[in-house]
Amino acid sequence: MGLVIFLVVVIATxxxxxxNCYNDLVKFRNRYKNAYSQIDVQLQxxxxxxxxxxETAKGYMxxxxxxxxxxxNARNSAINASGNAARNPGEPGAMQQLGSxxxxxxxxxxxxxxxxxxxxxxxxxxxxxxxxxxxxxTENRVAFARQAFNDAVTLYNTKREVFPSNLxxxxxxxxxxxxxxxxxxxxxxxxxxxx
Numbered sequence: 641m642g643l644v645i646f647l648v649v650v651i652a653t654x655x656x657x658x659x660n661c662y663n664d665l666v667k668f669r670n671r672y673k674n675a676y677s678q679i680d681v682q683l684q685x686x687x688x689x690x691x692x693x694x695e696t697a698k699g700y701m702x703x704x705x706x707x708x709x710x711x712x713n714a715r716n717s718a719i720n721a722s723g724n725a726a727r728n729p730g731e732p733g734a735m736q737q738l739g740s741x742x743x744x745x746x747x748x749x750x751x752x753x754x755x756x757x758x759x760x761x762x763x764x765x766x767x768x769x770x771x772x773x774x775x776x777x778t779e780n781r782v783a784f785a786r787q788a789f790n791d792a793v794t795l796y797n798t799k800r801e802v803f804p805s806n807l808x809x810x811x812x813x814x815x816x817x818x819x820x821x822x823x824x825x826x827x828x829x830x831x832x833x834x835x
Contacts, residue, residue: 664799669814672795676789678785679782679785683742684722689775691712691715694712701759714745715748717745722738731817735820790821793817793819796817
């Protein structure tokens with residue numbers, strides 16, 4: 641009788657550990673996916689501001705068509721990369737593609753800002769100043785959301801790598817998630833414009 645009780649206790653304990661580990665993995669995976677959705681919201685806000693920036697600049701920068709087109713093309717690439725990442729946050733290829741697209745967009749925006757310094761009328765334009773202020777605020781929000789996402793991914797990856805969760809993670813296809821890293825120095829710098 642004592643052996644039966646011992647076996648029941650061991651099986652119940654093992655089942656409780658299994659259930660707890662599985663539920664924690666699900667919870668942490670959902671947490672990083674939710675954190676990515678916050679990045680997605682801020683990136684969409686950024687993408688929505690860029691056409692206003694380009695349209696405002698277009699009126700003053702008639703001879704800078706290549707730069708303006710580069711910004712729009714980089715924006716479109718970033719939108720596509722963001723869509724891919726939103727479908728599968730944490731997936732290595734999607735995160736790398738998004739990081740690269742965001743770096744290209746930041747580089748194009750930086751070039752636009754440098755060129756806009758040559759246009760005093762543009763610098764004085766209230767619409768341009770407002771859009772730049774909104775864009776700068778959004779860049780800060782993206783950085784904050786990226787940090788929250790990376791923190792959530794780190795917690796998830798840690799949980800899936802520690803024993804006994806690693807046994808459950810491997811058995812139930814809880815794959816490692818990738819961080820959204822900044823891949824170029826331009827990404828680290830919010831475009832600065834002095835109007």
